[in-house]
Amino acid sequence: MSASTSSGGASDPRVVGFVCDWAVATGGLTDAAGRLRAHPSVVLIRVPCSGFIRPSWLEDVLKAGAQGVFVVGCPYGDCLNREGNYLMRERIDQLQRRLQRRKIEPERLVMMAHGLHDGEAFLAEIGAMIELLRHLPVPAGAKPAAQPMRAAAAASPEEGGR
């Protein structure tokens, strides 16, 4: 199983992250292609504001084959554009409910809030997210309906520990 491989393994879950250009500084954390050095399966895309993300894009990322997607905004209350991260948090809450109705684990979609110098907390949250994704069933192929529910229940203590 891929869960036992060390970080950076080829079987790591593919994750795409949208990062607000005013939020956490990723210059020292990524390579030229936007891949995180600490977790090469995570690719970051910088956007003008977290509120710029259209929820349908996040769905498309999951449809295109990524196992997780996250959006990073500034700390709540400190959005440079005043409300972008609050709006995005609401949109992600809605999308998570929609995903759940379609039997897609809402844990695959994460909203984060980290300031310019919060690099450590940011990496820690990504590490936790990848660890969680490793324990989720691979989305490709048909699954019994009960499977995601059980996986979500098993994953919830870990989520609480974040």
Place this chain on the structure above:
Amino acid sequence: MYRRTLTALQRWTLRLDVWINRVYPTDLNPLYYTGGLANLFLFILVLSGIFIFFYYVPSLSGAHESVTYLTERVPYGGLIRGIHRYAADAFIIAALLHLFRNWFTDRYLFSRDSPWISGMFMLLLGGLIGATGYVLVWDERGLVVLSTFAGMLRAIPGVGGNLAQVLLGGPGVSEGTLPRVLLLHVGPASALYVLLWWHYVRLRHPKVWPPATWVLVSLGVITLLAALVPAVSGTPAAPGLAPRTFWLDVFYLLPFWLAGYLPAVLVVAAVAILFAAGFVIPYLNREAPDAMGTRHAGVAQVIDGNCTGCELCYYDCPYDAIVMVPSPYPGLTRAAANRKLLAVVIDSRCVECGICIGACPFEALELPGFLESDVRRRVAEAVHA
């Protein structure tokens, strides 16, 4: 130089946030509510000021006596006077923190200059209100502040003498002086609310008040301070009195303290230069426009044929840059065929954040520098890399 200094200041500002956010939940970080706190203190000032106004007598013989009466004989009068004093200090501290924080974190870019300009005017008026407030007490400090102020006005070349005469109501301190000073205290304070309208007019949901926790904490701290360290008057002002040393409020009376060491004309010039420099700040960007990358993606554009007039972007735009107009013709897509309204972006208000793009489920908005096709291409690269 400017660029590097500002980058360093931004780094320290946000480092400080990281520390504060470890103590408080981010929603309660007091530095995120400096504007709301300043507005809260202004409100406290207005309420306590109205109370003090009922007792104040603006005459040379009655002013000091009426303030003493208020402090010593009126129930809770001393407390309310103290609240007025300390809320004024807290107001200027909050306003300055608000100024520096927004400066250091780049919150003046693009069309965000109108809050900045109105804020500079409010700062200038705030300083005037504070200085005249100290004159109104009409103790020896008040007299020194007033004569220094008149001296500074006289130092302005050309019109200075006339301005000083307008302030004093005659060639020197006369019975007409204190009513004028009172007007200069209350009038600009009312004008602050007009400027606040200008400060808020481009913001969709301005954070006018801090969270309830901070309202209560601020009220408590100010009341406690006013009770423990009461505001007191010095000896009554008398024109022939030899000046002695007394405590000067650093937040309001710094120019007056400087005037003790420098010629008045230099102090006036320094204040004028600082004020003028303040107006230039929003137009001095620390990054060249082409180096800003995704931060400068261009004014949002409505894709006319796709717009359904659903108003979602209009509700989400934090800067009121999108208005809905009656649709002059139907849209092209099926969803847009029966639209009644059409979204229009007002270029001069757009800050290029792209929040409307995220709000639009009909692909009817684009940032010219960061198109939806760019996002899709990058996502495809990312997933298949």
